[in-house]
Amino acid sequence: MATRPLSPHLSIWKWGPHMLVSILHRITGDGMAFVALPVLLYWLGSLAAGPEAYASFEHQATSWYGYVILVGISWAFFNHMSSGIRHFVMDVGAGYEIHTNKRWSVATPIIGILLTAAFWAAVTWY
Amino acid sequence: MGEGTELGRVRGLGAAHEGEEGWMQQRMTAVGNLLLVGFLVISIILLPDLSYPTVSEWLRHPLPAVAMALLVANVFWHARLGLRELIGDYVHEDGNKFACLLLVNFAWAGGTAFGLFCLARVAFSAVTAAAGGAA
Numbered sequence: 001m002a003t004r005p006l007s008p009h010l011s012i013w014k015w016g017p018h019m020l021v022s023i024l025h026r027i028t029g030d031g032m033a034f035v036a037l038p039v040l041l042y043w044l045g046s047l048a049a050g051p052e053a054y055a056s057f058e059h060q061a062t063s064w065y066g067y068v069i070l071v072g073i074s075w076a077f078f079n080h081m082s083s084g085i086r087h088f089v090m091d092v093g094a095g096y097e098i099h100t101n102k103r104w105s106v107a108t109p110i111i112g113i114l115l116t117a118a119f120w121a122a123v124t125w126y
Numbered sequence: 127m128g129e130g131t132e133l134g135r136v137r138g139l140g141a142a143h144e145g146e147e148g149w150m151q152q153r154m155t156a157v158g159n160l161l162l163v164g165f166l167v168i169s170i171i172l173l174p175d176l177s178y179p180t181v182s183e184w185l186r187h188p189l190p191a192v193a194m195a196l197l198v199a200n201v202f203w204h205a206r207l208g209l210r211e212l213i214g215d216y217v218h219e220d221g222n223k224f225a226c227l228l229l230v231n232f233a234w235a236g237g238t239a240f241g242l243f244c245l246a247r248v249a250f251s252a253v254t255a256a257a258g259g260a261a
Contacts, residue, residue, distance in 0.1 A: 030212050033205040040198075041240055047182055048244035054178040077163065084156055091153070122171045 017105035024109060025083040028076040036073040074119055079112030148207055155204035162197040182248050191249040198241035206234040 013019070046057035060066050086108050089095045095104060169190065173180055184190050213226045 026212070029205075029208045033209055037202065037205060037237060040201075041237060041244075044194075044198075044241050044244040044248075047178070047185070048247040051178045054181075058177075077167075081160065081163075084160075088153070088156075119167060119171070126171055 017102060021083050021086065021105045021108050024079060025087070028080040028083075032073065032076050032080065035069065036076065039069065039073060071116070071120065075112065075116040078115035078119070079109060082108045082111040082115070148210070152204065152207045152211075155200050155207070158196070158200040159204055162193060162200055165193050166197060182251070183253075185245065185248045186251075186253070191245060195242055195245050198245065199238055202234050202238045202241070206230055 042057060043061075046053040061070060086095070086104055089104075095101055169184070170176065173184060185194065209230045210227065213223060213230065217223045217226050
């Protein structure tokens with residue numbers, strides 16, 4: 001790698017909501033690749049292996065750390081989904097006006113949290 | 127072709143015309159994920175419970191089985207593209223980058239194959255005696 005100086009791209013900017021949305025999109029996306037996909041395979045693998053294996057999956061999934069991981073995965077998904085939809089809007093060239101951009105940047109993580117809460121409310125009470 | 131700067135060496139060669147492929151696939155699979163994970167989310171809410179008999183019976187139906195198989199293939203391809211982007215941004219040393227890309231490819235192939243095999247096994251398994259005349 002060439003040892004040329006890097007521009008100080010992280011240290012000199014004032015934090016704005018769009019920067020949080022951007023890094024959260026990466027963290028939740030790559031986080032799901034490392035956590036949610038193994039959990040998905042664990043779930044499908046225990047289903048394929050039979051009732052006893054599935055019972056041990058259920059035992060882990062319904063423990064306190066199981067719920068922490070599952071709530072985390074669902075939040076990562078809904079957050080990634082809402083910032084991903086924001087990406088689509090910006091891909092077509094819309095939403096770059098400074099106030100519009102800021103408003104949707106603030107809304108995106110809030111929508112992610114609300115959808116996570118709505119999902120667990122629906123799972124619990126429906 | 128000049129021997130000088132990097133710009134000089136590539137000037138006149140034209141565009142690669144394939145640089146946008148991963149970018150476009152990321153968007154295509156994103157739309158697929160929206161539909162397929164949406165299907166899983168709604169199914170999790172609508173299924174009466176997530177016990178072994180309920181879930182395995184659900185996966186014996188063609189529509190959920192196919193949707194879940196597509197979900198596995200689509201979500202693993204989307205994750206592969208995302209991890210490649212992560213590696214491209216943060217891993218600069220050529221040997222390390224190669225090793226990371228290799229690991230991602232292996233994880234993608236292994237994860238996809240394992241997920242599809244498990245789904246097929248559940249979908250094609252005979253209905254157990256407990257299900258009675260349901261078959």
